[in-house]
Amino acid sequence: MKSAGYNPPQRMIYKRSFWPVVVALMLLLPAAHAANWEQPVGDLAKQIAALAGPGSVKLTIRNDSSLASGEIPGIRKLLERDLRGFGVVAGGSESATLIRVTLSENLQGGLWVAEVVEGTETRVTMLPVTLGATTAAATGGPSVTLRRTLLMTEPDPVLDAQMFSIGGVQRLVVLEPERIVSYVRNAAVLAPAGAASGNWIEDQHFAITHTRPFPRDIRGELVARQDHLFDTYLPGVLCSGTTTGAQITVACADSDDPWPVSASQRAFYNAMRDYFTGVLAPGFGMELPPFYQGSDIPRPTGTGMLLNGIDGRVMLIENNVLKPVNGANDWGSDFGVIRSECGSGVQVLVSGSGAAATGDDLRAYEIAGREAMAVSAPLTVEGAVTAIHAATDGASAMVIVRRDAPARYEVWNGSAFCN
DSSP: OHHHHHHHHHHHHHHHHHHHHHHHHHHHHHHHHHHTTHHHHHHHHHHHHHHHOSEEEEEEEEEOSSSOGGGHHHHHHHHHHHHHHTTEEETOTTOSEEEEEEEEEETTEEEEEEEEEETTEEEEEEEEEOOSTTOOBOSOOOSEEEEEEEEEEESSOOOEEEEEEETTEEEEEEEOSSEEEEEEEETTSOOOTTSOSSEEEEEEEEEOOOSSOOOSSOOOEEEEOSSSSEEEEETTEEEEEEEETTEEEEEEEEOOOOEEOSSSOEEEEETTTTEEEEEEESOOSSOOOOEEEEEEEEETTEEEEEEEETTSOEEEEETTEEEEOBTOTTEEEEEEEEEOSSTTSEEEEEEEOSOOTTOEEEEEEEEETTEEEEOSOOEEESSEEEEEEEOTTSSEEEEEEEETTTTEEEEEEEEEEEO
C-alpha cells in the first residue's frame, strides 16, 4: 500500500521536471532555425543597402520557393533588423523607394532576388542560398547589378537612339521609321517623380527620304562616326548626320551598302526579312548562317565577334574559327556589348527569349571560353525589348522598349555596376 501511495508523487515529479525542458526546447527551436538564416539574410541586406542607401523604404517579400510559409516571417524579421543596421528602415508606406524581395529557387538551389525601385529606376541584386536544415549562403553570387534609366517616352515607333555632345550641348538623337529627331535637355526643368530622366525638347527633325517602301518589320541603327557625327542604316537607305556649329544636318540616299556590325566587318541586310544574310565584308573566309546581330567582343587572344543566329544559337568567331557558345539558349534576338569595372570588364547585355507577351527582361552575361555565364539577376521589363545597341560611351547600352495599353515606346539607358 505504501508503494502504491508513493508512485503518484514520483510521476508528478517527473512531469514537473520534463515539461519545462520541453517548453524550453520548443522556444529554442525557432531561434535556432532562424539562426540558420542569419548569414544569407545578412548578405542580402548588405547588397540591398548598397543599392538603396539609408532611409525609409517599403519592403515586400514573396515566396516562390519550396520554403514553408512559416519560415517567411522569421526571414522578414531578420531582414528588417539587418537593414536597420545599415540605416535602411522598412515600413515607410509613403516612401518613394520600394524593395521587392522574391525568394525563389533554380536547379542549383535557392535564389533570393531583391529589386530596389526608385521612380523610373530599378536596380537588381541576387543571392544564391542553400536550402535545407543547414542553410548557409552559397559561395559567389552575382558580380553585376543592372541599372536602367528612362530617358524618353513617345507614342511613335522608335528604332534606335544615341546620345551625343555637340558644341557643349547634350543631344538625344532618336531614329524613327520616317524621320530622325534631335532633342536637347532642358536642365532648368526638373523631371517629376516617375517621369523620364530630365525634360527633352525637340530641337530638330529630318524626314528620311526613300524611293522604295520600307518592310513591315523595319529595323534601323544609329552608328557614331569619327569623321562626322553619325550614320543611320535602314533597309535600302543610308543617312549621314554632320554638325554645323551647334546644329545637325542630315542627308539621306538610297543604298544597299552592308551595315557595320563590328569595327572591321560589315554585313548585308535582308530587307525583305529582318536579319543579316550571313555574308560579311571583308569576311572571315567562311560561310556564316543568317543572324540578327553581331558585335566585337574582347578575347584573351585579341578581338572576337559575337553573332546571334536566327536559329537561336549564339556563335563566336575567334582566330578565324566559328565556335558555338554554350549557356545562351535563353537569349533573345537583341544584345549589346558594354564595358565596366566589374568581373572581366566586359559584359553582354541581353534581352530575354520568347514572345514577351507578359513582359521581357534584361540580363548581363560574360563569355568565358565558350561558356556564357549570367553575372546579374534578370531585370524585369514591362513590355518588349525591340533593340539594344552599345551607347557611344561604350560603358552602357541604349535599350528600346515597346509597351502596350496605351501603345508607346520608351528609350532606356542600361549600365552595369559592381556588387
